[in-house]
Amino acid sequence: MNNNEHLESLQQIRSMMERSSRFISLSGLSGVAAGIIALLGAAVAHVYLGIKPFSGPNLYLAEPGYEKWGLNFYEFFAADAIIVLVLALSVGIFFTTRKAVKKGQKVWDKLTLRLLVNLGIPLVTGAVFCLALLKYGMFGLIAPTTLIFYGLSLINGSKYTLNDIRYLGVTEIVLGMIGLFNVGYGLEIWAIGFGLMHIIYGTFMWMKYER
Numbered sequence: 001m002n003n004n005e006h007l008e009s010l011q012q013i014r015s016m017m018e019r020s021s022r023f024i025s026l027s028g029l030s031g032v033a034a035g036i037i038a039l040l041g042a043a044v045a046h047v048y049l050g051i052k053p054f055s056g057p058n059l060y061l062a063e064p065g066y067e068k069w070g071l072n073f074y075e076f077f078a079a080d081a082i083i084v085l086v087l088a089l090s091v092g093i094f095f096t097t098r099k100a101v102k103k104g105q106k107v108w109d110k111l112t113l114r115l116l117v118n119l120g121i122p123l124v125t126g127a128v129f130c131l132a133l134l135k136y137g138m139f140g141l142i143a144p145t146t147l148i149f150y151g152l153s154l155i156n157g158s159k160y161t162l163n164d165i166r167y168l169g170v171t172e173i174v175l176g177m178i179g180l181f182n183v184g185y186g187l188e189i190w191a192i193g194f195g196l197m198h199i200i201y202g203t204f205m206w207m208k209y210e211r
Contacts, residue, residue: 027095028209031202034088035195041084042191048076053188115160122153143186144179147172147193164208168201 046053048068067073126149130142154169172193179189 027092027099028202028204028206030092030095031198031205033091033095033202035198035200035202037084037087037091038198039191039195041080042187042195045077045080045187048080049187053191054185111160115157118160119153119157122149122156125149126153140183140186141180143190144176144183147176147179147190150194151176162205162209164201164205168197171197 048071050068069076071079126146129149130145133139133141133145151169151172151174154165154172158166158169175189175193175197179186182189
């Protein structure tokens, strides 16, 4: 066996070990699509509030009773968040499943379950924390808090998938911490984190692993 054959064998072994220990079917296109959906959700929110991005502290901080389109502030943002979440999860499942099928890999198995559990623990904790912030009227802290717990979720789940996701997690946490001290621009920082960063990350992942 020559050196090239040795190298090929080692690469095959490494690929088999990676498939058995890490969920590698995540698609960069799902990140791009989720980012676009997040930006659209943020854009609709700005239209609802009647403000331009980075034009000053968000209107909701000064007028928590704001109402438009027959929806009060809380009803609108709850609906907007749910729609963004459902659409983002849907495109994520679609592109991930498509990639797995192309590679002949399983989408749902014990490894997927471990990944979801590790992603879910920080996310559920963050959701409960955000509900507490909402209960006590600290709405301006909710957007940066979602970024921080989402970042923690990505870092916690990165050991079961591609390591690159860890860097996105760190970025989300940093943006969230910036948002904690700039609560008047929470919507804009949220759009950067969930929108722009997902598009950049998804494009990078697609070029690195899928192109």
